[in-house]
Amino acid sequence: MKSIVVANWKMNPATFREAKKLFEAERKAAEKARGASVIIAPPAIFLRELSKMYRGSKVAFGVQNAHFEAGGAHTGEISLTQAKDARAKYVIVGHAERRAEGETDDDARKKVASALSLKMTPILCVGESSRTDDGEQFEVVREQLRAGLADVAASSPSRVLLVYEPLWTIGKATAMAPREMHQMAIFIRKCVVESHGEAGLRHAGAGSGLAQAGRNMKILYGGSVDEKNASAMLRDGDVHGFLVGRASVDSKAFAALLQSLEHA
Ligand code: PGA
Numbered sequence: 001m002k003s004i005v006v007a008n009w010k011m012n013p014a015t016f017r018e019a020k021k022l023f024e025a026e027r028k029a030a031e032k033a034r035g036a037s038v039i040i041a042p043p044a045i046f047l048r049e050l051s052k053m054y055r056g057s058k059v060a061f062g063v064q065n066a067h068f069e070a071g072g073a074h075t076g077e078i079s080l081t082q083a084k085d086a087r088a089k090y091v092i093v094g095h096a097e098r099r100a101e102g103e104t105d106d107d108a109r110k111k112v113a114s115a116l117s118l119k120m121t122p123i124l125c126v127g128e129s130s131r132t133d134d135g136e137q138f139e140v141v142r143e144q145l146r147a148g149l150a151d152v153a154a155s156s157p158s159r160v161l162l163v164y165e166p167l168w169t170i171g172k173a174t175a176m177a178p179r180e181m182h183q184m185a186i187f188i189r190k191c192v193v194e195s196h197g198e199a200g201l202r203h204a205g206a207g208s209g210l211a212q213a214g215r216n217m218k219i220l221y222g223g224s225v226d227e228k229n230a231s232a233m234l235r236d237g238d239v240h241g242f243l244v245g246r247a248s249v250d251s252k253a254f255a256a257l258l259q260s261l262e263h264a
Contacts, residue, residue, distance in 0.1 A: 003234055003261050004161065004220060004241030006123060007040045007248030008064060008092060019046045020053070025251030030058045033258035036241070039090050039123075040248075044078050051087035062090030062123065065098055068110035080114050091115050092123045092243075094148060096167040100129070105147030113151035116159055124148045125222065125243070126188075127166035137166065138187055145191045157196045158216045162188060163243045169223025170245065176223060181237035185219050192217055227256035231264035 007026060013019055019042055030038035041062035042050055051061050066088075067077040080091060093115070094108035108124060115122040126144040128137040141164070149157060164184050169176050221233055222243030233239060247253040 001240070003036045003264070004218065005036045005038050005258065005261070006062065006090070006092070006161075006163075006220065006222075006241070006243045007038065007254065008095070008222075008243055008245050009040070009042045009249050010064065010097075010245060011043060012249045016046055016049060019043075019050065022249065022251055023050050023053070026248075026254050027054060027056070027059050029251070029255035029258050031056070032255075033262060035262045035264070036258050038258070041088075041090065041092055044083065044086075047083070047088060048086040060090060061086075061088045062092060063088045064092050064095065065103075066091050066111070066115075068107070068114040070114075080111070080118055080120060084118055084120055088120065090121045090123055090161075092125065094125045094144065096125060096127055096129065096165055096170060099125075100167065105144060108144070108148040109150050112148055112160060116152065116156060121159065121161060123161045123163055123220075123243070125163040125165050127164055127169075127223075129167040131166065131168055137184075141184065141188065142191050145188065146195060149192065149195060152196070154196050154199060157192050158218070161218050161220060162192075163220045163222050164188065164239075165222030165243055172224045175225055175229040175233060176221070178233045178236035181221050181233060181239060185238035188219055189217055225257070226253060227260040230257055231260045234261060234264040 013022060039060045039062050041064050044063050063083040066080040066083045067074050070079055070081050093111045094103060112122040112124055126141050128140040218240045220241045220243050221237055221239045225242045225244045226247045247257050
């Protein structure tokens with residue numbers, strides 16, 4: 001199965017000229033990478049121009065955030081409908097940096113539901129902000145999943161991409177250990193099967209049972225992913241791919257990351 005790599009450019013680069021250059025380089029790298037599907041989430045202001053330039057199918061576009069309302073008095077916001085009109089198919093919801101700025105679980109719930117109703121794919125991020133020894137992260141993640149997926153029909157949880165991206169692993173020198181991610185992936189699947197049942201996670205033709213149902217839920221890892229740690233995470237972390245920050249705004253690092261996944 002192809003891995004999924006989401007390039008979260010965050011508030012970079014500074015100019016459209018640079019964005020175009022970065023996009024061109026990443027598009028080329030994505031076209032070479034047979035093992036990965038690439039989703040690029042540039043700053044919204046660059047989205048339409050970039051998507052206009054590209055007619056291929058190897059790269060899909062996303063936005064880093066959007067408002068759940070279709071329109072109205074929301075100064076400074078963009079709507080999911082507007083994002084879709086600029087060819088975004090994906091929307092990142094509940095990123096740790098946005099949660100830190102005040103995005104709530106309830107916002108995440110509304111954004112996930114609106115995105116699905118527009119036939120876009122929400123990329124719902126969950127994760128604790130700091131790690132303690134008492135296993136508190138599991139409760140945090142359970143609650144974020146419960147709230148974020150509350151309006152998702154029992155038939156549809158596999159239409160949401162889930163990202164485990166604890167704040168304490170973002171922007172660091174190393175990623176989390178694959179073994180720890182593996183444990184969290186099992187927990188996430190268990191939570192979703194508990195809240196939504198198995199049926200919506202079972203695809204036609206797939207086997208039956210809890211393990212198979214959980215497997216159809218796509219879970220990504222985010223936090224300091226690069227070409228040095230990604231393949232081990234893909235092998236041993238029980239993930240389908242990655243949400244990438246810094247390594248996605250450096251075209252060489254991004255190409256090396258995609259390359260590393262070819263042999264994972
Ligand atoms: P990072 O950011 O890869 O720079 O750690 C990840 C993210 O926040 O999406």
